[in-house]
Amino acid sequence: MSLMNWFEDKRRFGGLIGAFIEKATKGYILSERERDKYIKIDTTKGLWTRCDSCENMLYVRFLKQNKRICEECGYHLQMSSIERIELLIDHGTWQPMYEDMVARDVLKFSDEDSYKNRIIFYQKRTGLTDAIQTGIGKLNKNLVALGVMDFQFMGGSMGSVVGEKITRLIEYAFKESLPLIIVCSSGGARMQEGTLSLMQMAKITSLLQFYQVRKKLFYIAILTYPTTGGVTASFGMLGDIIIAEPKAYIAFAGKRVIEQTLRQKIPDGFQVAESLFYSGLLDLIVPRTFLKGVLGEIFELYGLGSYKESNNYLF
Numbered sequence: 316m317s318l319m320n321w322f323e324d325k326r327r328f329g330g331l332i333g334a335f336i337e338k339a340t341k342g343y344i345l346s347e348r349e350r351d352k353y354i355k356i357d358t359t360k361g362l363w364t365r366c367d368s369c370e371n372m373l374y375v376r377f378l379k380q381n382k383r384i385c386e387e388c389g390y391h392l393q394m395s396s397i398e399r400i401e402l403l404i405d406h407g408t409w410q411p412m413y414e415d416m417v418a419r420d421v422l423k424f425s426d427e428d429s430y431k432n433r434i435i436f437y438q439k440r441t442g443l444t445d446a447i448q449t450g451i452g453k454l455n456k457n458l459v460a461l462g463v464m465d466f467q468f469m470g471g472s473m474g475s476v477v478g479e480k481i482t483r484l485i486e487y488a489f490k491e492s493l494p495l496i497i498v499c500s501s502g503g504a505r506m507q508e509g510t511l512s513l514m515q516m517a518k519i520t521s522l523l524q525f526y527q528v529r530k531k532l533f534y535i536a537i538l539t540y541p542t543t544g545g546v547t548a549s550f551g552m553l554g555d556i557i558i559a560e561p562k563a564y565i566a567f568a569g570k571r572v573i574e575q576t577l578r579q580k581i582p583d584g585f586q587v588a589e590s591l592f593y594s595g596l597l598d599l600i601v602p603r604t605f606l607k608g609v610l611g612e613i614f615e616l617y618g619l620g621s622y623k624e625s626n627n628y629l630f
């Protein structure tokens with residue numbers, strides 16, 4: 316089977332990519348082949364990547380067009396914070412906040428490498444200053460305050476910068492009476508900062524109490540693969556509405572830790588979004604393709620969409 320036919324088969328059975336992309340794809344493959352007859356297959360970078368679930372080889376360009384959803388099995392692969400902002404926020408309306416905030420190595424922490432060096436390494440690799448981007452922008456014309464965690468930066472771990480940026484975002488949303496959305500993707504608290512990272516949980520949680528209960532404002536938590544540890548144990552589970560992506564791994568402690576503590580076998584899929592949904596821990600499981608539309612409908616349902624026009628935002 317030629318490479319061209321292989322792609323055709325992929326398109327036909329994939330089902331998730333629209334016809335308009337198929338047209339664009341054909342042209343792209345031709346020009347790609349003209350430029351380079353020998354397309355190298357690389358599992359980690361370059362033109363190809365491998366699905367984390369079904370292990371099929373995926374063409375990176377198609378994968379990006381398909382919002383990083385595997386066309387074979389529908390698995391939602393990890394997205395960078397920049398891609399998520401592009402996915403959710405109307406083009407040209409994003410205004411980032413506190414971009415220059417950088418973590419300080421207060422504990423002078425060092426294991427295999429120093430914390431300071433690690434931060435510099437990840438800053439160079441991701442182009443971010445820390446594991447979250449915050450700002451305001453319009454989602455289907457509704458102004459929202461948005462925080463998006465980035466797993467590429469030290470496993471999305473929550474240190475003092477992540478905590479402070481979320482806190483200031485909530486404060487801003489509180490002051491301006493804006494709805495708040497936080498997209499979670501994290502391995503938990505950042506161990507290199509010790510107690511300073513753990514205290515972020517209490518800081519954010521107490522402010523959310525003011526935001527949600529005192530001022531009766533609206534917070535949506537979006538949990539993606541993976542949301543674990545201190546993030547699950549604080550703002551991840553405090554949304555007025557909690558949305559998860561299909562098959563997202565959401566947990567506090569890992570399976571092995573629970574098994575060792577309880578001395579019991581934990582069933583497979585125990586900490587996957589679908590299982591948590593049936594246990595009543597989540598409100599919705601929404602595929603990435605529909606996420607922006609669903610958020611828009613939620614805003615309409617709660618009367619948030621008309622707020623900025625009518626200035627009549629009262630529950």
Ligand SMILES: [Zn+2]
Pocket residue numbers: 366367368369370371385386387388389390
């Ligand atoms: Zn797959």
